Amino acid sequence: MIFPIFVVMTLLEIYILASVGAAIGGFLTVLLVIITAFIGFFLLKQQGYSTIAKAQNTISNNQTSTFVRLEGVVIVVSGVLLLTPGFITDMIGLLGLLPFSRSYFINRILEKNAKKIFNNNHSGSIIKTQNNQPQQSNEKNTIEGEFWED
Template identity: 60%
Template structure:
């Protein structure tokens, strides 16, 4: 499934580069690709540091930085797309660096995959406390065993 995507994207990039090159000239096309790479790299650096700061803030507040880690993955993929020469990959990479579109990508991914993750029934928890040991106090430690079936 991945190979046809690479072939189609590569052919589309070549077509767009040739079309733009015919419209504005070869040197101007190369300069435009280089300029978009510089703009993308500065945005990549800025958004990367911003996401790192948000992750550190979450950890200092005692929360797991799950969303920030997912944002980091989107930023990483966006950086890879920006390093790939071409206008289509640059456009997708720049979209991944915009906070509003990045949150859209993450929400879309979670909507598609959350059900698959949370419906897996391959983990088991057994509580071996006797009925005399069970208390209603929330501060008590619960002894038990946990394992995941693979």
């Protein structure tokens, strides 16, 4: 499933680069790609330091830093997308570096995955017996996880 996405994205990037190059010229297109890379690098540096400071703050206050960790993952992925030449990847990368859109995407991902994780059909725990053989237990009253408030 991922391979077709890479092929389609690459073809779209080439098409858009060629179209923009035909409209404004090849030199200006390359210059525009370089400018977006510099803007992205500046935002990557700024948001990376901000996220590290948030992580240190949550750790020093003995709080869970799951959301901050997810922000770090999104920032790293956004940085990789900004290093990839092209306008589509640059726009997605820039959206990942903006704090309001980054938190929106993380919340949407967590909402979708929370429904899958806490579905009663898939709940269960592993219990070790006296002979250390794992045994599946499907108790519907046991839920293990993390909770955080903004």
